[in-house]
Amino acid sequence: AQKVTQAQTEISVVEKEDVTLDCVYETRDTTYYLFWYKQPPSGELVFLIRRNSFDEQNEISGRYSWNFQKSTSSFNFTITASQVVDSAVYFCALSEFDTSYDKVIFGPGTSLSVIP
Amino acid sequence: DVKVTQSSRYLVKRTGEKVFLECVQDMDHENMFWYRQDPGLGLRLIYFSYDVKMKEKGDIPEGYSVSREKKERFSLILESASTNQTSMYLCASSLWGGGLFFGSGTQLSVL
Numbered sequence: 001a002q003k004v005t006q007a008q009t010e011i012s013v014v015e016k017e018d019v020t021l022d023c024v025y026e027t028r029d030t031t032y033y034l035f036w037y038k039q040p041p042s043g044e045l046v047f048l049i050r051r052n053s054f055d056e057q058n059e060i061s062g063r064y065s066w067n068f069q070k071s072t073s074s075f076n077f078t079i080t081a082s083q084v085v086d087s088a089v090y091f092c093a094l095s096e097f098d099t100s101y102d103k104v105i106f107g108p109g110t111s112l113s114v115i116p
Numbered sequence: 117d118v119k120v121t122q123s124s125r126y127l128v129k130r131t132g133e134k135v136f137l138e139c140v141q142d143m144d145h146e147n148m149f150w151y152r153q154d155p156g157l158g159l160r161l162i163y164f165s166y167d168v169k170m171k172e173k174g175d176i177p178e179g180y181s182v183s184r185e186k187k188e189r190f191s192l193i194l195e196s197a198s199t200n201q202t203s204m205y206l207c208a209s210s211l212w213g214g215g216l217f218f219g220s221g222t223q224l225s226v227l
Contacts, residue, residue: 047217109158
């Protein structure tokens with residue numbers, strides 16, 4: 001069965017610090033998608049990134065970077081030089097390939113507080 | 117820009133009322149989803165639809181039904197609202213494998 005674990009329930013950092021959010025997943029499929037979503041206090045879930053299981057290249061987008069390692073079933077998310085606007089709940093998610101729909105399994109989320 | 121619109125941001129209903137939550141997407145996505153989000157329980161899938169007039173139960177369908185008469189619209193129905201259905205309801209749509217795009221959510225309170 002598929003499962004997503006985010007062991008860090010809450011993290012607090014001081015502004016400008018770097019922070020890494022951990023994500024570990026379980027799946028029996030060899031083909032799958034991984035995602036990160038951000039949920040700011042306003043409540044809307046915002047799509048950040050999608051990665052398919054064949055692409056292990058790390059990705060950088062501005063202050064955000066993602067490290068995908070199939071060997072450890074991890075898809076970690078790093079925010080460099082954190083800002084107060086980064087305060088949100090972040091969800092890691094998994095979708096398996098062999099479904100005819102996008103049934104996405106979400107992790108429990110990590111609440112990030114960036115303190116000015 | 118991708119757009120998923122939920123008809124109400126906040127809703128207050130009485131126990132026993134029939135409640136309709138509407139969701140519309142303008143991206144021509146095949147798949148649509150209803151989740152509920154509760155503190156400590158995360159996001160749980162209620163129902164989803166991968167085509168017009170098609171629907172599938174998610175993880176917690178009890179007490180809910182759905183309707184998808186047109187591709188762009190997916191409605192969640194609470195036949196007889198109960199207090200334990202007080203929650204944040206999130207609608208999403210997707211193209212297969214492309215990731216879910218969410219609406220801004222409806223905070224439903226059942227009194």
